[in-house]
Amino acid sequence: MSTAIGRGLGILQLLSGLPEGMALKDLATRLDVVKSAAHRAVSELVELGYVRQDSETGKYILGLKLVSLGQRHLSTIPLVDLAQPFLDRLSATSGELSRLGIVDESTLVWVAKREVSKFVLRFDPDDGQEVKLSCSASGLAWLSTMTDERAVELVERQGYPALDEYTPSAPRTRTEYLALLHEARELGFGYVADLFELGVAAIAVPVVLAPGEEGVGVLNLCGPSARLDRESCVAMLPDLRQAAQELATVFRDDHVRESTLKRHRFGSADA
Template sequence: MSNALERGLSALELLAGNAAGLPLQQVAETLGIPPSATHRMLNCLVEQGYVRQEHQHGNYILALKVVSLALKHLSQSSLVDLARPVLERLAGLSGELVRLGIVDADRLVWVSKAQGSRSGLRYDPDAGAEAKLCCTASGLAWLSCLSNEQALELVYRQGLAKPGEYGPNAPITVEDLLARLQRARSLGYATADESFEAGAAALATAIRHPQQPGAIGVISIAGPSVRLTAERMEALVPALLEAAGELAATSLDCVSKLSVMTSTQAPAP
Protein backbone atom coordinates (compact mmCIF):
# COMPACT_ATOMS: atom_id res chain seq x y z
CA MET A 1 0.00 0.00 0.00
CA SER A 2 1.39 3.39 -0.97
CA ASN A 3 2.22 5.90 1.73
CA ALA A 4 -0.33 8.39 0.36
CA LEU A 5 -3.10 5.79 0.38
CA GLU A 6 -2.24 4.74 3.93
CA ARG A 7 -2.39 8.33 5.08
CA GLY A 8 -5.72 8.92 3.34
CA LEU A 9 -7.31 5.84 4.86
CA SER A 10 -5.96 6.73 8.28
CA ALA A 11 -7.46 10.20 7.95
CA LEU A 12 -10.86 8.75 7.05
CA GLU A 13 -10.77 6.43 10.06
CA LEU A 14 -9.77 9.32 12.32
CA LEU A 15 -12.55 11.58 11.07
CA ALA A 16 -15.09 8.77 11.37
CA GLY A 17 -14.66 8.92 15.14
CA ASN A 18 -15.19 12.68 15.36
CA ALA A 19 -18.66 13.80 14.29
CA ALA A 20 -17.82 17.49 14.73
CA GLY A 21 -14.75 17.17 12.58
CA LEU A 22 -11.14 18.07 13.35
CA PRO A 23 -8.89 21.02 12.48
CA LEU A 24 -5.99 20.43 10.12
CA GLN A 25 -3.38 20.77 12.86
CA GLN A 26 -5.00 18.08 15.02
CA VAL A 27 -5.25 15.68 12.09
CA ALA A 28 -1.57 16.28 11.33
CA GLU A 29 -0.47 15.77 14.94
CA THR A 30 -2.60 12.66 15.48
CA LEU A 31 -1.40 10.96 12.30
CA GLY A 32 2.17 12.22 12.61
CA ILE A 33 2.13 13.89 9.21
CA PRO A 34 3.58 17.35 8.40
CA PRO A 35 0.86 20.01 8.17
CA SER A 36 1.66 20.76 4.54
CA ALA A 37 1.28 17.11 3.52
CA THR A 38 -1.87 16.83 5.64
CA HIS A 39 -3.34 19.86 3.88
CA ARG A 40 -2.68 18.32 0.45
CA MET A 41 -4.16 14.98 1.51
CA LEU A 42 -7.31 16.50 3.00
CA ASN A 43 -7.81 18.74 -0.04
CA CYS A 44 -7.61 15.66 -2.25
CA LEU A 45 -10.23 13.90 -0.12
CA VAL A 46 -12.42 17.00 -0.30
CA GLU A 47 -12.11 17.10 -4.10
CA GLN A 48 -13.12 13.44 -4.31
CA GLY A 49 -16.14 14.01 -2.06
CA TYR A 50 -15.04 11.85 0.87
CA VAL A 51 -14.39 14.78 3.21
CA ARG A 52 -15.88 18.25 3.46
CA GLN A 53 -14.57 21.35 5.22
CA GLU A 54 -16.85 23.25 7.56
CA HIS A 55 -16.96 26.94 6.70
CA GLN A 56 -17.36 28.37 10.20
CA HIS A 57 -14.39 26.79 11.98
CA GLY A 58 -12.58 25.15 9.09
CA ASN A 59 -12.82 21.66 10.58
CA TYR A 60 -12.60 18.69 8.23
CA ILE A 61 -15.61 16.37 8.47
CA LEU A 62 -16.28 12.95 6.99
CA ALA A 63 -18.72 13.33 4.07
CA LEU A 64 -21.73 11.13 3.48
CA LYS A 65 -20.12 9.64 0.39
CA VAL A 66 -18.24 7.20 2.61
CA VAL A 67 -21.47 6.14 4.29
CA SER A 68 -23.27 5.84 0.97
CA LEU A 69 -20.63 3.44 -0.32
CA ALA A 70 -21.18 1.12 2.62
CA LEU A 71 -24.96 1.36 2.32
CA LYS A 72 -24.77 0.70 -1.41
CA HIS A 73 -22.69 -2.42 -0.78
CA LEU A 74 -25.13 -3.67 1.85
CA SER A 75 -28.16 -2.96 -0.32
CA GLN A 76 -26.68 -4.93 -3.21
CA SER A 77 -25.96 -7.89 -0.95
CA SER A 78 -29.55 -7.78 0.41
CA LEU A 79 -28.08 -8.60 3.82
CA VAL A 80 -30.12 -6.10 5.80
CA ASP A 81 -33.35 -6.93 3.99
CA LEU A 82 -32.87 -10.64 4.58
CA ALA A 83 -32.18 -10.19 8.27
CA ARG A 84 -34.74 -7.52 9.10
CA PRO A 85 -37.80 -9.77 9.64
CA VAL A 86 -35.82 -11.97 12.01
CA LEU A 87 -34.50 -8.99 13.96
CA GLU A 88 -37.92 -7.37 14.24
CA ARG A 89 -39.56 -10.58 15.39
CA LEU A 90 -36.94 -11.15 18.09
CA ALA A 91 -37.14 -7.50 19.16
CA GLY A 92 -40.91 -7.77 19.50
CA LEU A 93 -40.62 -10.95 21.54
CA SER A 94 -37.88 -9.67 23.85
CA GLY A 95 -39.01 -6.05 24.08
CA GLU A 96 -35.35 -5.05 23.78
CA LEU A 97 -32.81 -3.88 21.22
CA VAL A 98 -31.77 -6.61 18.77
CA ARG A 99 -28.68 -6.10 16.63
CA LEU A 100 -26.96 -7.89 13.79
CA GLY A 101 -23.17 -7.76 13.71
CA ILE A 102 -21.10 -8.87 10.74
CA VAL A 103 -17.51 -10.11 10.79
CA ASP A 104 -15.45 -7.88 8.51
CA ALA A 105 -11.85 -9.12 8.44
CA ASP A 106 -10.60 -8.54 12.01
CA ARG A 107 -13.58 -6.40 13.10
CA LEU A 108 -17.15 -6.99 14.18
CA VAL A 109 -19.47 -4.25 12.96
CA TRP A 110 -23.14 -3.74 13.86
CA VAL A 111 -24.98 -3.23 10.58
CA SER A 112 -28.68 -3.47 11.47
CA LYS A 113 -30.95 -3.23 14.49
CA ALA A 114 -34.57 -3.46 15.60
CA GLN A 115 -35.89 -1.78 18.74
CA GLY A 116 -38.42 -3.72 20.78
CA SER A 117 -38.89 -1.20 23.58
CA ARG A 118 -41.57 1.32 22.62
CA SER A 119 -41.68 3.28 25.86
CA GLY A 120 -39.87 3.75 29.14
CA LEU A 121 -36.15 3.06 29.48
CA ARG A 122 -34.51 2.28 26.14
CA TYR A 123 -31.03 1.10 25.27
CA ASP A 124 -30.20 2.31 21.77
CA PRO A 125 -26.52 2.90 20.91
CA ASP A 126 -25.47 4.07 17.48
CA ALA A 127 -25.61 1.54 14.68
CA GLY A 128 -22.60 1.07 12.45
CA ALA A 129 -20.21 1.02 15.37
CA GLU A 130 -17.41 -1.47 15.76
CA ALA A 131 -17.95 -3.85 18.67
CA LYS A 132 -15.42 -3.88 21.49
CA LEU A 133 -14.47 -7.54 21.39
CA CYS A 134 -13.32 -8.14 24.95
CA CYS A 135 -16.29 -6.75 26.85
CA THR A 136 -19.42 -6.96 24.70
CA ALA A 137 -21.64 -10.01 24.41
CA SER A 138 -21.36 -9.77 20.62
CA GLY A 139 -17.58 -9.66 20.76
CA LEU A 140 -17.36 -12.59 23.14
CA ALA A 141 -19.80 -14.62 21.03
CA TRP A 142 -17.59 -14.19 17.98
CA LEU A 143 -14.32 -14.78 19.81
CA SER A 144 -15.72 -17.99 21.32
CA CYS A 145 -15.83 -19.45 17.80
CA LEU A 146 -12.06 -19.04 17.47
CA SER A 147 -9.12 -20.64 19.19
CA ASN A 148 -7.73 -18.87 22.25
CA GLU A 149 -4.70 -17.79 20.23
CA GLN A 150 -6.79 -16.28 17.46
CA ALA A 151 -9.12 -14.59 19.94
CA LEU A 152 -6.27 -13.04 21.92
CA GLU A 153 -4.59 -11.79 18.76
CA LEU A 154 -7.74 -9.88 17.83
CA VAL A 155 -8.21 -8.55 21.35
CA TYR A 156 -4.59 -7.40 21.61
CA ARG A 157 -4.93 -5.66 18.26
CA GLN A 158 -7.99 -3.75 19.46
CA GLY A 159 -6.85 -3.43 23.07
CA LEU A 160 -7.84 -5.17 26.28
CA ALA A 161 -10.08 -3.13 28.56
CA LYS A 162 -8.31 -0.95 31.12
CA PRO A 163 -9.68 -0.49 34.66
CA GLY A 164 -12.48 2.07 34.57
CA GLU A 165 -12.46 2.36 30.79
CA TYR A 166 -15.70 0.45 30.26
CA GLY A 167 -18.30 -1.07 32.59
CA PRO A 168 -17.45 -2.18 36.13
CA ASN A 169 -17.55 -5.87 35.14
CA ALA A 170 -15.32 -5.63 32.06
CA PRO A 171 -12.59 -8.30 31.92
CA ILE A 172 -9.25 -6.63 32.47
CA THR A 173 -7.07 -9.76 32.62
CA VAL A 174 -6.40 -12.44 30.03
CA GLU A 175 -7.44 -15.11 32.51
CA ASP A 176 -10.83 -13.53 33.04
CA LEU A 177 -11.35 -13.08 29.31
CA LEU A 178 -10.44 -16.70 28.52
CA ALA A 179 -12.78 -17.94 31.25
CA ARG A 180 -15.65 -15.99 29.67
CA LEU A 181 -14.81 -17.38 26.25
CA GLN A 182 -14.83 -20.92 27.59
CA ARG A 183 -18.21 -20.32 29.23
CA ALA A 184 -19.59 -18.97 25.96
CA ARG A 185 -18.32 -22.03 24.11
CA SER A 186 -19.95 -24.34 26.63
CA LEU A 187 -23.29 -22.54 26.56
CA GLY A 188 -23.41 -21.66 22.88
CA TYR A 189 -23.94 -17.98 23.64
CA ALA A 190 -22.27 -15.13 25.53
CA THR A 191 -23.61 -12.70 28.11
CA ALA A 192 -22.44 -9.33 29.37
CA ASP A 193 -23.74 -7.57 32.45
CA GLU A 194 -22.32 -4.08 32.95
CA SER A 195 -19.10 -5.09 31.23
CA PHE A 196 -19.30 -2.67 28.29
CA GLU A 197 -21.08 0.11 30.16
CA ALA A 198 -22.74 0.52 33.52
CA GLY A 199 -26.45 -0.26 33.58
CA ALA A 200 -26.48 -2.28 30.35
CA ALA A 201 -26.70 -6.02 29.75
CA ALA A 202 -26.73 -8.21 26.66
CA LEU A 203 -26.63 -11.74 25.34
CA ALA A 204 -25.40 -12.80 21.90
CA THR A 205 -24.73 -15.86 19.82
CA ALA A 206 -22.76 -16.47 16.66
CA ILE A 207 -24.27 -16.95 13.22
CA ARG A 208 -22.36 -19.78 11.65
CA HIS A 209 -22.18 -20.47 7.94
CA PRO A 210 -23.39 -24.06 7.38
CA GLN A 211 -20.48 -24.84 5.06
CA GLN A 212 -17.66 -22.82 6.62
CA PRO A 213 -15.86 -22.83 9.97
CA GLY A 214 -16.00 -19.88 12.32
CA ALA A 215 -18.78 -17.30 12.33
CA ILE A 216 -20.07 -14.89 9.71
CA GLY A 217 -21.72 -12.64 12.28
CA VAL A 218 -23.61 -12.43 15.55
CA ILE A 219 -27.09 -11.58 16.72
CA SER A 220 -27.62 -9.98 20.11
CA ILE A 221 -30.27 -8.76 22.51
CA ALA A 222 -29.33 -5.75 24.65
CA GLY A 223 -31.10 -3.60 27.18
CA PRO A 224 -30.98 -2.02 30.63
CA SER A 225 -29.61 -4.45 33.21
CA VAL A 226 -32.48 -3.66 35.59
CA ARG A 227 -34.79 -5.23 33.04
CA LEU A 228 -32.48 -7.68 31.28
CA THR A 229 -31.60 -9.70 34.37
CA ALA A 230 -29.77 -13.02 34.38
CA GLU A 231 -33.09 -14.85 34.66
CA ARG A 232 -34.60 -12.86 31.80
CA MET A 233 -31.56 -13.47 29.60
CA GLU A 234 -31.74 -17.21 30.26
CA ALA A 235 -35.41 -17.21 29.28
CA LEU A 236 -34.57 -15.47 25.98
CA VAL A 237 -31.81 -17.89 24.98
CA PRO A 238 -34.04 -20.32 22.99
CA ALA A 239 -35.46 -17.46 20.90
CA LEU A 240 -31.98 -16.02 20.34
CA LEU A 241 -30.56 -19.36 19.19
CA GLU A 242 -33.56 -19.95 16.94
CA ALA A 243 -33.07 -16.55 15.29
CA ALA A 244 -29.37 -17.26 14.72
CA GLY A 245 -30.22 -20.61 13.15
CA GLU A 246 -32.77 -18.95 10.88
CA LEU A 247 -30.23 -16.36 9.72
CA ALA A 248 -27.63 -19.07 9.12
CA ALA A 249 -30.11 -21.06 7.03
CA THR A 250 -31.09 -17.99 5.01
CA SER A 251 -29.21 -17.31 1.81
CA LEU A 252 -26.42 -15.18 3.25
CA ASP A 253 -23.67 -16.11 0.82
CA CYS A 254 -22.97 -12.41 0.43
CA VAL A 255 -21.88 -12.22 4.05
CA SER A 256 -18.79 -14.31 3.47
CA LYS A 257 -17.62 -11.72 0.95
CA LEU A 258 -17.50 -9.19 3.77
CA SER A 259 -15.10 -11.29 5.76
CA VAL A 260 -11.66 -12.57 4.99
CA MET A 261 -11.42 -14.51 8.22
CA THR A 262 -14.49 -16.71 7.88
CA SER A 263 -12.86 -18.75 5.15
CA THR A 264 -9.47 -19.08 6.86
CA GLN A 265 -10.05 -19.52 10.57
CA ALA A 266 -10.48 -22.90 12.14
CA PRO A 267 -13.16 -23.55 14.76
CA ALA A 268 -12.21 -23.34 18.39
CA PRO A 269 -11.02 -26.55 20.03
Protein backbone atom coordinates in the same frame (compact mmCIF):
# COMPACT_ATOMS: atom_id res chain seq x y z
CA MET B 1 0.56 4.95 9.34
CA SER B 2 3.38 4.59 6.78
CA THR B 3 1.42 4.94 3.53
CA ALA B 4 -0.88 7.60 2.09
CA ILE B 5 -3.70 5.08 1.77
CA GLY B 6 -3.21 3.95 5.36
CA ARG B 7 -3.24 7.54 6.62
CA GLY B 8 -6.36 8.33 4.61
CA LEU B 9 -8.25 5.30 5.90
CA GLY B 10 -7.02 6.03 9.41
CA ILE B 11 -8.44 9.55 9.22
CA LEU B 12 -11.83 8.25 8.07
CA GLN B 13 -11.89 5.79 10.97
CA LEU B 14 -10.92 8.46 13.50
CA LEU B 15 -13.63 10.85 12.28
CA SER B 16 -16.34 8.21 12.28
CA GLY B 17 -18.77 8.87 15.13
CA LEU B 18 -17.34 12.34 15.87
CA PRO B 19 -19.93 14.89 14.68
CA GLU B 20 -17.84 17.69 16.19
CA GLY B 21 -14.82 16.62 14.13
CA MET B 22 -11.14 16.61 15.06
CA ALA B 23 -8.36 19.15 14.87
CA LEU B 24 -5.37 18.57 12.61
CA LYS B 25 -2.93 18.27 15.51
CA ASP B 26 -5.10 15.59 17.11
CA LEU B 27 -5.34 13.68 13.83
CA ALA B 28 -1.56 13.77 13.53
CA THR B 29 -1.13 12.55 17.11
CA ARG B 30 -3.58 9.69 16.74
CA LEU B 31 -2.03 8.66 13.41
CA ASP B 32 1.49 9.03 14.87
CA VAL B 33 2.65 11.18 11.95
CA VAL B 34 3.92 14.74 11.61
CA LYS B 35 1.31 17.47 11.05
CA SER B 36 2.40 18.06 7.46
CA ALA B 37 1.74 14.41 6.54
CA ALA B 38 -1.64 14.46 8.24
CA HIS B 39 -2.48 17.73 6.48
CA ARG B 40 -1.65 16.31 3.05
CA ALA B 41 -3.81 13.24 3.67
CA VAL B 42 -6.82 15.08 5.08
CA SER B 43 -6.62 17.79 2.38
CA GLU B 44 -6.90 15.15 -0.31
CA LEU B 45 -9.91 13.64 1.44
CA VAL B 46 -11.50 17.09 1.54
CA GLU B 47 -10.83 17.53 -2.17
CA LEU B 48 -12.43 14.16 -2.92
CA GLY B 49 -15.49 14.98 -0.84
CA TYR B 50 -15.03 12.40 1.94
CA VAL B 51 -14.15 14.99 4.60
CA ARG B 52 -15.08 18.63 5.10
CA GLN B 53 -13.48 21.34 7.22
CA ASP B 54 -15.61 23.42 9.56
CA SER B 55 -15.17 27.07 8.63
CA GLU B 56 -15.46 28.27 12.24
CA THR B 57 -13.50 25.70 14.25
CA GLY B 58 -11.13 24.51 11.56
CA LYS B 59 -11.83 20.92 12.61
CA TYR B 60 -12.21 18.14 10.05
CA ILE B 61 -15.54 16.34 9.90
CA LEU B 62 -16.58 13.19 8.06
CA GLY B 63 -18.55 14.08 4.94
CA LEU B 64 -21.73 12.46 3.68
CA LYS B 65 -20.11 10.89 0.62
CA LEU B 66 -18.66 7.99 2.60
CA VAL B 67 -21.95 7.49 4.47
CA SER B 68 -23.82 7.43 1.16
CA LEU B 69 -21.46 4.82 -0.28
CA GLY B 70 -21.83 2.65 2.80
CA GLN B 71 -25.61 2.84 2.82
CA ARG B 72 -25.74 2.08 -0.89
CA HIS B 73 -23.58 -1.01 -0.36
CA LEU B 74 -25.57 -2.19 2.68
CA SER B 75 -28.82 -1.86 0.76
CA THR B 76 -27.59 -4.45 -1.78
CA ILE B 77 -26.80 -7.15 0.79
CA PRO B 78 -29.51 -9.84 0.58
CA LEU B 79 -28.97 -10.95 4.16
CA VAL B 80 -30.61 -7.77 5.49
CA ASP B 81 -33.89 -8.82 3.88
CA LEU B 82 -33.38 -12.44 4.87
CA ALA B 83 -32.74 -11.49 8.49
CA GLN B 84 -35.73 -9.19 8.95
CA PRO B 85 -38.26 -11.81 10.11
CA PHE B 86 -35.77 -13.22 12.60
CA LEU B 87 -35.05 -9.81 14.10
CA ASP B 88 -38.76 -8.98 14.14
CA ARG B 89 -39.51 -12.19 16.03
CA LEU B 90 -36.71 -11.70 18.55
CA SER B 91 -37.81 -8.18 19.39
CA ALA B 92 -41.44 -9.24 19.63
CA THR B 93 -40.74 -12.11 22.04
CA SER B 94 -38.10 -10.34 24.14
CA GLY B 95 -39.37 -6.77 24.08
CA GLU B 96 -35.78 -5.64 23.49
CA LEU B 97 -33.68 -4.21 20.68
CA SER B 98 -32.40 -6.96 18.36
CA ARG B 99 -29.42 -6.49 16.06
CA LEU B 100 -27.52 -8.36 13.39
CA GLY B 101 -23.78 -8.08 12.89
CA ILE B 102 -21.91 -9.67 9.99
CA VAL B 103 -18.28 -10.55 9.45
CA ASP B 104 -16.34 -8.15 7.26
CA GLU B 105 -12.67 -9.03 6.94
CA SER B 106 -11.26 -9.02 10.48
CA THR B 107 -14.15 -7.52 12.41
CA LEU B 108 -17.91 -7.39 12.86
CA VAL B 109 -20.11 -4.71 11.35
CA TRP B 110 -23.66 -3.83 12.39
CA VAL B 111 -25.98 -4.05 9.38
CA ALA B 112 -29.54 -4.11 10.75
CA LYS B 113 -31.69 -3.86 13.84
CA ARG B 114 -35.30 -4.14 14.96
CA GLU B 115 -36.58 -1.66 17.49
CA VAL B 116 -39.62 -2.59 19.53
CA SER B 117 -41.15 0.83 18.90
CA LYS B 118 -40.77 0.56 15.14
CA PHE B 119 -42.80 -1.43 12.67
CA VAL B 120 -40.16 -1.90 10.03
CA LEU B 121 -36.52 -2.88 9.95
CA ARG B 122 -34.45 0.17 9.10
CA PHE B 123 -30.90 1.42 8.91
CA ASP B 124 -29.73 3.57 11.82
CA PRO B 125 -26.53 5.37 12.90
CA ASP B 126 -25.04 2.12 14.26
CA ASP B 127 -25.31 0.42 10.88
CA GLY B 128 -21.97 0.12 9.14
CA GLN B 129 -20.03 0.70 12.36
CA GLU B 130 -17.55 -1.84 13.62
CA VAL B 131 -18.35 -3.78 16.76
CA LYS B 132 -15.82 -3.18 19.54
CA LEU B 133 -14.54 -6.73 19.91
CA SER B 134 -12.89 -6.44 23.32
CA CYS B 135 -15.86 -5.30 25.40
CA SER B 136 -19.09 -6.24 23.63
CA ALA B 137 -21.35 -9.26 23.93
CA SER B 138 -21.26 -9.67 20.15
CA GLY B 139 -17.48 -9.57 20.03
CA LEU B 140 -17.27 -12.22 22.75
CA ALA B 141 -19.86 -14.42 21.04
CA TRP B 142 -18.09 -14.29 17.69
CA LEU B 143 -14.54 -14.68 18.97
CA SER B 144 -15.58 -17.56 21.23
CA THR B 145 -15.85 -19.65 18.03
CA MET B 146 -12.08 -19.22 17.52
CA THR B 147 -8.89 -20.22 19.28
CA ASP B 148 -7.50 -17.91 21.96
CA GLU B 149 -4.63 -16.99 19.67
CA ARG B 150 -6.87 -16.01 16.77
CA ALA B 151 -9.27 -14.10 19.02
CA VAL B 152 -6.50 -12.13 20.73
CA GLU B 153 -4.93 -11.33 17.36
CA LEU B 154 -8.17 -9.74 16.13
CA VAL B 155 -8.82 -7.89 19.40
CA GLU B 156 -5.34 -6.45 19.54
CA ARG B 157 -5.44 -5.52 15.87
CA GLN B 158 -8.47 -3.39 16.66
CA GLY B 159 -7.02 -2.32 20.00
CA TYR B 160 -8.11 -2.36 23.63
CA PRO B 161 -10.04 0.67 24.93
CA ALA B 162 -8.09 3.69 26.11
CA LEU B 163 -8.46 4.67 29.76
CA ASP B 164 -11.09 7.27 28.89
CA GLU B 165 -13.11 4.94 26.63
CA TYR B 166 -16.13 2.90 27.69
CA THR B 167 -16.43 1.96 31.37
CA PRO B 168 -13.80 1.26 34.06
CA SER B 169 -14.74 -2.43 33.88
CA ALA B 170 -13.84 -2.77 30.18
CA PRO B 171 -10.87 -5.13 29.64
CA ARG B 172 -7.66 -3.32 28.79
CA THR B 173 -5.15 -6.18 28.89
CA ARG B 174 -4.86 -9.59 27.27
CA THR B 175 -5.34 -11.33 30.62
CA GLU B 176 -8.53 -9.44 31.40
CA TYR B 177 -9.91 -10.09 27.94
CA LEU B 178 -9.13 -13.82 27.95
CA ALA B 179 -11.01 -14.25 31.23
CA LEU B 180 -14.16 -12.89 29.55
CA LEU B 181 -13.56 -14.92 26.38
CA HIS B 182 -13.15 -18.20 28.26
CA GLU B 183 -16.39 -17.59 30.13
CA ALA B 184 -18.23 -16.85 26.87
CA ARG B 185 -16.85 -19.98 25.22
CA GLU B 186 -17.86 -22.13 28.19
CA LEU B 187 -21.37 -20.65 28.28
CA GLY B 188 -21.88 -20.61 24.52
CA PHE B 189 -22.89 -16.94 24.43
CA GLY B 190 -21.55 -13.49 25.15
CA TYR B 191 -23.02 -11.36 27.92
CA VAL B 192 -21.95 -7.95 29.17
CA ALA B 193 -23.50 -5.46 31.56
CA ASP B 194 -22.14 -1.97 32.28
CA LEU B 195 -19.02 -2.89 30.34
CA PHE B 196 -19.34 -1.17 26.98
CA GLU B 197 -21.62 1.53 28.37
CA LEU B 198 -22.98 2.19 31.85
CA GLY B 199 -26.62 1.19 32.16
CA VAL B 200 -26.53 -1.07 29.09
CA ALA B 201 -26.51 -4.87 28.91
CA ALA B 202 -26.50 -7.26 25.97
CA ILE B 203 -26.49 -10.95 25.14
CA ALA B 204 -25.30 -12.36 21.81
CA VAL B 205 -24.85 -15.69 20.08
CA PRO B 206 -22.82 -16.48 16.95
CA VAL B 207 -24.32 -17.49 13.63
CA VAL B 208 -22.33 -20.58 12.61
CA LEU B 209 -22.77 -22.40 9.31
CA ALA B 210 -21.36 -25.71 10.52
CA PRO B 211 -20.06 -27.13 13.82
CA GLY B 212 -16.43 -26.26 14.43
CA GLU B 213 -16.41 -23.34 11.98
CA GLU B 214 -15.85 -19.73 12.91
CA GLY B 215 -18.99 -17.63 13.19
CA VAL B 216 -20.14 -15.65 10.16
CA GLY B 217 -22.18 -13.18 12.17
CA VAL B 218 -23.96 -12.57 15.47
CA LEU B 219 -27.47 -12.00 16.75
CA ASN B 220 -27.72 -9.63 19.68
CA LEU B 221 -30.36 -8.49 22.17
CA CYS B 222 -29.66 -5.23 23.99
CA GLY B 223 -31.36 -3.12 26.64
CA PRO B 224 -31.04 -1.44 30.06
CA SER B 225 -28.82 -3.40 32.46
CA ALA B 226 -31.36 -2.78 35.24
CA ARG B 227 -33.78 -4.93 33.27
CA LEU B 228 -31.42 -7.28 31.45
CA ASP B 229 -29.55 -9.01 34.26
CA ARG B 230 -27.86 -12.31 33.47
CA GLU B 231 -30.85 -14.37 34.60
CA SER B 232 -33.22 -12.45 32.34
CA CYS B 233 -30.87 -12.76 29.38
CA VAL B 234 -30.40 -16.50 29.87
CA ALA B 235 -34.19 -16.85 29.74
CA MET B 236 -34.06 -15.30 26.25
CA LEU B 237 -31.28 -17.63 25.13
CA PRO B 238 -33.44 -20.41 23.58
CA ASP B 239 -35.16 -17.95 21.22
CA LEU B 240 -31.85 -16.31 20.36
CA ARG B 241 -30.15 -19.63 19.60
CA GLN B 242 -33.08 -20.88 17.55
CA ALA B 243 -33.04 -17.72 15.45
CA ALA B 244 -29.27 -18.06 14.91
CA GLN B 245 -29.65 -21.69 13.82
CA GLU B 246 -32.51 -20.89 11.44
CA LEU B 247 -30.65 -17.92 10.01
CA ALA B 248 -27.59 -20.10 9.41
CA THR B 249 -29.80 -22.56 7.51
CA VAL B 250 -31.12 -19.79 5.31
CA PHE B 251 -27.58 -18.58 4.62
CA ARG B 252 -26.47 -22.08 3.63
CA ASP B 253 -29.39 -22.94 1.38
CA ASP B 254 -30.04 -19.71 -0.52
CA HIS B 255 -28.06 -19.37 -3.76
CA VAL B 256 -28.18 -15.58 -3.57
CA ARG B 257 -26.79 -15.81 -0.06
CA GLU B 258 -23.89 -17.93 -1.29
CA SER B 259 -22.62 -15.16 -3.56
CA THR B 260 -22.97 -12.68 -0.71
CA LEU B 261 -21.05 -14.95 1.63
CA LYS B 262 -18.18 -15.08 -0.83
CA ARG B 263 -18.16 -11.34 -1.25
CA HIS B 264 -18.05 -10.82 2.50
CA ARG B 265 -15.70 -13.74 3.16
CA PHE B 266 -18.34 -15.63 5.11
CA GLY B 267 -17.48 -19.26 5.62
CA SER B 268 -13.73 -18.53 5.64
CA ALA B 269 -11.57 -18.59 8.74
CA ASP B 270 -11.89 -14.86 9.05
CA ALA B 271 -13.59 -11.88 10.71
